[in-house]
Amino acid sequence: MRVLVTGGAGYIGSVVAAQLVAAGHEVTVLDDLSTGFAGAVPPGATFVKGTLRDCAAEVLSDGIEAVLHFAAKSLVGESVADPAKYWSNNLGGTLALLDAMREMRIRTIIFSSTAAVYGEPERTPVEETDPTRPTSPYGASKLAVDTALTEFCRLYGFGAVSLRYFNVAGAQQAADGTWLGERHNPETHLIPNVLAAVTEGRRVQIFGDDYPTPDGTCIRDYIHVTDLADAHLRALGACRPGQHSVYNLGNGAGFSVREVIEVCREVTGRDIATDVTGRRAGDPAVLVASSAKIQSDLGWRASRDLRAMAADAWQFTQARGHSLAGGSGGSSPRGMPSRGGLGGSSPRASSERAGQQR
Numbered sequence: 001m002r003v004l005v006t007g008g009a010g011y012i013g014s015v016v017a018a019q020l021v022a023a024g025h026e027v028t029v030l031d032d033l034s035t036g037f038a039g040a041v042p043p044g045a046t047f048v049k050g051t052l053r054d055c056a057a058e059v060l061s062d063g064i065e066a067v068l069h070f071a072a073k074s075l076v077g078e079s080v081a082d083p084a085k086y087w088s089n090n091l092g093g094t095l096a097l098l099d100a101m102r103e104m105r106i107r108t109i110i111f112s113s114t115a116a117v118y119g120e121p122e123r124t125p126v127e128e129t130d131p132t133r134p135t136s137p138y139g140a141s142k143l144a145v146d147t148a149l150t151e152f153c154r155l156y157g158f159g160a161v162s163l164r165y166f167n168v169a170g171a172q173q174a175a176d177g178t179w180l181g182e183r184h185n186p187e188t189h190l191i192p193n194v195l196a197a198v199t200e201g202r203r204v205q206i207f208g209d210d211y212p213t214p215d216g217t218c219i220r221d222y223i224h225v226t227d228l229a230d231a232h233l234r235a236l237g238a239c240r241p242g243q244h245s246v247y248n249l250g251n252g253a254g255f256s257v258r259e260v261i262e263v264c265r266e267v268t269g270r271d272i273a274t275d276v277t278g279r280r281a282g283d284p285a286v287l288v289a290s291s292a293k294i295q296s297d298l299g300w301r302a303s304r305d306l307r308a309m310a311a312d313a314w315q316f317t318q319a320r321g322h323s324l325a326g327g328s329g330g331s332s333p334r335g336m337p338s339r340g341g342l343g344g345s346s347p348r349a350s351s352e353r354a355g356q357q358r
Ligand SMILES: NC(=O)c1ccc[n+]([C@@H]2O[C@H](COP(=O)([O-])OP(=O)(O)OC[C@H]3O[C@@H](n4cnc5c(N)ncnc54)[C@H](O)[C@@H]3O)[C@@H](O)[C@H]2O)c1
Pocket: 006, 007, 008, 009, 010, 011, 012, 013, 030, 031, 032, 033, 034, 035, 036, 037, 050, 051, 052, 053, 069, 070, 071, 072, 073, 074, 089, 093, 112, 113, 114, 115, 164, 165, 166, 167, 168, 169, 184
């Protein structure tokens, strides 16, 4: 199948693009490199640099049959400080994409939704039917896209799947040996931050150890990015015209902050010093997904444990050969081999190598 991966130069999109290529799909990545890296586009995928708004229509017209839509801004704090950016990019950009799809009669889409649509849930594990009360413009913009998808399915015959990720972690090796992993800036996720602290010899801050959990620290649900990618491939095969399905993605168990640090200690073989500071406002004690629905509908199961997530993320961190504090956007990852951002087998590789927009 010819598929478009928006945001395929980012963390999750690059891993899913790599799996799609491995599964024999023809993959085009559209990414504006605002937080992504050209060097993360996996070998065998065609790369087009551009925004959803400016380039979606042109890219779709190239025989695309389905879209996997990862492109978004996803920093909760930034969204509170600059909500317009989030509404414009996440909702506005997606509406431009959906309109272009409608024009071209491309109706299959898998969307990266998020646990942030639930806000502070009343209970865990969180089920898909639980109330959606986002507490940030980021979560609200994602929920608005979910709502738009329901409408596009009902009115225009789209077949859509929204996957609501909780915490994604780990890394995956592309076919050429390059590690694809997390390098957000700023990095807000626990595992890469703990590993960065290890490489930089810093102490790790724990925000509160007086929660009603076994060791007093917050519990979150993590899944390996490779398991997440597997869910996307299953979802792609499950899109039905007129139907919008929503699935949570987590492992259903959850790990405490201290458990995560302990596993990082094991995989790195280094001591990790910690400081306990006060709780952060709005941090629920436990946030865990029920993935029962996707297990029963699509047969998906998380198969990689926390140790695999930390070990693969550590491989990625070491492959980068430096801290995760690198700048965002545009350049190849420092300390990692660059492919010039371009799938060697892509027929359009030479024009993209020159950085042309399409
Ligand atoms: N990482 C997580 O734990 C997590 C959890 C829940 C949901 N999500 C969602 O998953 C998706 C991918 O997250 P990620 O962690 O890989 O983020 P990321 O920032 O690494 O990747 C996003 C990519 O989209 C690109 N992009 C952003 N806006 C664009 C636009 N208008 N046009 C073209 N490209 C654009 C960026 O350059 C980047 O490469 C996002 O939609 C995010 O909201 C992520």
